[in-house]
Amino acid sequence: MKNEERHLKAVDRLTELAGDVYDQLVDRKIPKMSIPLRTKSNIRFDRRSGVWKYGRATGVRSAKKLTGAQMLLRTMYMLEFMEEMIRTNKSSTLREMYYISEGWDKAKFSAQDESNMLAEDLEIITNCMREDFKLRPEEDGARIMGNVTVMETDRKGKKKKINCRDDVGDSGYGIPYNVEKEKIGFVDCDADFLIAIETGGMFDRLVENRFDEDSHAVIVHLKGQPARSTRRFIKRISEEMKLPVCTFVDGDPWSFRIHASLAYGAIKTAHISEYLATPTAEYVGITASDILNYDLPTDKLNERDIQALNAEKTDPRFSDQFWKHEIDLMLQIGKKAEQQALAKYGLDFVTKTYLPEKLTELGIMR
Amino acid sequence: MASIAHELAKKQKEISISEFFEKNKHILGFDSLTRALITAVKESVDNSLDACEDAGVLPEIFVQVDRVDNNEYRIVVEDNGPGIVKKQVPNVFGRLLYGSRFHVRAQRRGQQGIGVSAVVMYAQITTGKPAKIRSRISDEDVAYECELVLDTKKNRPQMVKEDFVIWEKEHGTRLEVNLKGKYVGGKQSIYEYLKGVAIVNPHARITFIQPDGGNVVFERSTEAMPPPTREVRPHPEGVELGELLNMTKYTEAKKMTSFLNTEFSRISLRVAREILDAAEISHNQRPSRLNLDQAGDIIDAVKKVKIMAPETDCLSPIGEGLIRKSLKNVLGETRASFYAPPVTREPKVFGGNPFIVEIGIVYGGQLSKENPVQIYRFANRVPLMYQQGACATTQGIENVDWRRYGLEQRGGKGIPFGPAIILVHVASTKIPFTSESKEAVANVPEIREEIELALKACARRLKTHLNKAEQKSKARVKFEIVQEIIPMIAQKSAKIVGKPVPDIAGTITKIMNVVWVEDEVTHIKKKHHVSVRLYNYTPKNQKLQLHMVLPYEKVDDGSLTLKPSEVRNGTKVTWNMKKVAPTEVFELAFDMKGLDGGEYEENEVFVSGIDPASVIGADVLPGDWDLEHITITEEKSVPEEAADEGEIDYDEGAEVIEDEE
């Protein structure tokens, strides 16, 4: 679908939504709206795409309750605002929209989380993407380093060929928020696999140790929970360049979730999992077993960590043998470890010993 | 007034001599520097209040605490009581255990007669300075003033200086002592003590000058003296061995029969003979010859003989009305949102002593939500400051399951948490304290039971209020939905689809489905403006009656937006409302003139002619209104839309979206 068309389709959908509320009022009903529940009990594995998507359970947002009524009112304001943007060919960041809501009287958001969530709600209801509504995230500067050549179309429409190792500094190539075909194309890739790293410190370590060159790898910095564009970028490169993907993160429940959203689909955005998740991605570490096998320096699990681990035990995405084992083991030893704990054995240990060992085990490195 | 002073003088007989107390100042409340200061003020103020009450004057009490140096303080307590005759001044202030109260069975503050002279003694021990007393009785032209110390070996006063001085006060007493102490703020402080005194003595006006010069006045909230407490002779069931023996020494009776008959209540000559027979003691025996064994026999005999229960009309409770008024007066700064109507129980008896329990609860406002409730304990109108945990009043509170009444309480036991103050007052001719220092009421089963019953009764009133408040706040939320949000949704959606703004009446009545009554009273420019608004948020027309209780002769006829259809007894007013269509509002408004601001603070609004379940903000007409001609139409209230059941609320679902992206 062409850009223009997609925006027009979005306008139709948004108007339809407002029409629905309008009709309910005319019919003397209490306006309400059904939305698929964005909860872990409502995600289902989709065999065809190999990712987790929302199931059939829906919740109701009804004007009978104060929050529901407020959300419906906000929805109306947001619809009006988006239609306006599409009509005038403008776009705004999610943060800008949050500030714009300052002028929305009773419909004002009290936190940006609320407006981000509502934008996602609308994606789900209308089957559009927030870009179709002319909303974009803030720049988040995830970085990539490795022998990949991309073709980026810049602001002025000029196409630039960029090698993500030779044409960039030591901080790598910054992934833009829009990574769709009209913006980014892959020209060439000479690497055996892509390794996604949670922390900036570890990314820099791998770069300094020339892991990209020595091991023929593309290194991506996730910056914590990866943004949509980072996940989309990884998915595209893995599919289009036939590049195996693996994640290398801290050894704690939150990092497990980073891998889950990259590989299986995030609960919050399960409506677009098919578009964002890379189901073939492998988890390298840190695992609870690593903590024992490599005798890593650790921290004690805190209250929240334990809660998170227990929550993962009922999360369908973690229901396979590997995760069951690792989660139970972590709870049992009561410890967690950071990626950088590997430095216990020296600065080269991670690139000379740990990663080669683990990646060979996974069949990614030979 | 002078005759009262003389009268008291007669009773001021010596009880016993002791220097024991010098060594045991802790049981008298002088065990810490902080407490010593409070006790000194407390003993003096208690005496002042008692004296004023005896003389029938409204107490006007002045308390001043000055810091002399380091931990030496000067305390002045001055009253407008009857004064003390010159001859008795040295005895009252310079001799331990010299009181008039000891032999009296009446509800009194000072009960053991060890009070004010102990203050003088403590002052003298810690600073070496004499006490300065000034007193004037109304039939003298001048006041008597003296400085004295206490000979602790002989328990005799020693005069240092004596004089007559001019005093502008017609009658009254002033005590000035220097003592070692420590002045603090907080829960156990002179300020809190005086605040407590003010609450339970609404007829007293108390001025307090603090060491830093700060000046607090607790104004009186009533001009009426509490009804005088009557002295009653002890009831035989309550008497203890030592007390009985002591009484035989002071009686003027010559025979045991007349001794029992005159010194005790509820013992007729016939009952006296029965008791003596049961104790195998001669009717004619001299009381002073009664020995220990015989005294024991009498106490046993009392249990076997049928004796009328003690009189109970000798107590002076504060009363439900005054407790509330007084709490409002003194606790105004807390801006409490609710003063539960207090509960004063009927008098009951324990061990021959009548007693009465009173409870008040203050809720909301600026009181802290996270902390345990504050407990204000009182015995015979005296605030109890120490040993809270040991007190039967506290234990009573701990035993009530406050979760039922809207306060938090872990496991339904212990001191509850929440924005509340609980007042407990126990009044009796003999308060059973846990110890000599008179700080905690002993756990007597009869008293505990009464305390718990009274607490529950008052707590129910709190709960009723909380329920109503919750119902109102829920309705207010819906009010916001239908008044503000739905109209905005209608406008926006219409704009987006490019159609006319729809009529939202149907939606609104579906959401609310109640008649909402909102009333308000404001007092400005000597006028009370009353407004009652009736919003019909039901899907059909409503025609109902509105009822109010108010002094109708004060209503300004011209200001009435609707003439009442009936006025009964000048206070019960009924309006037949016109038909109110769905989503329409009707306002009844009028002014009242010639009332004080405090005389009409809240509207009492009732409705009839509608199912009570579909009204919020007003009660249905109470039965005692008895309006025969009004037919109360019972309608079934529409149940919440059944179709909604089983739907999951998208925004309030139990599961939180995970911490991702």
Ligand SMILES: Nc1ncnc2c1ncn2[C@@H]1O[C@H](COP(=O)(O)OP(=O)(O)O)[C@@H](O)[C@H]1O
């Ligand atoms: N401020 C006062 N005004 C008049 N009489 C007083 C005053 N203070 C004390 N008295 C008299 O002195 C008596 C002894 O007082 P006190 O020693 O404190 O014992 P108690 O108050 O316990 O009887 C009191 O009973 C009262 O008759």
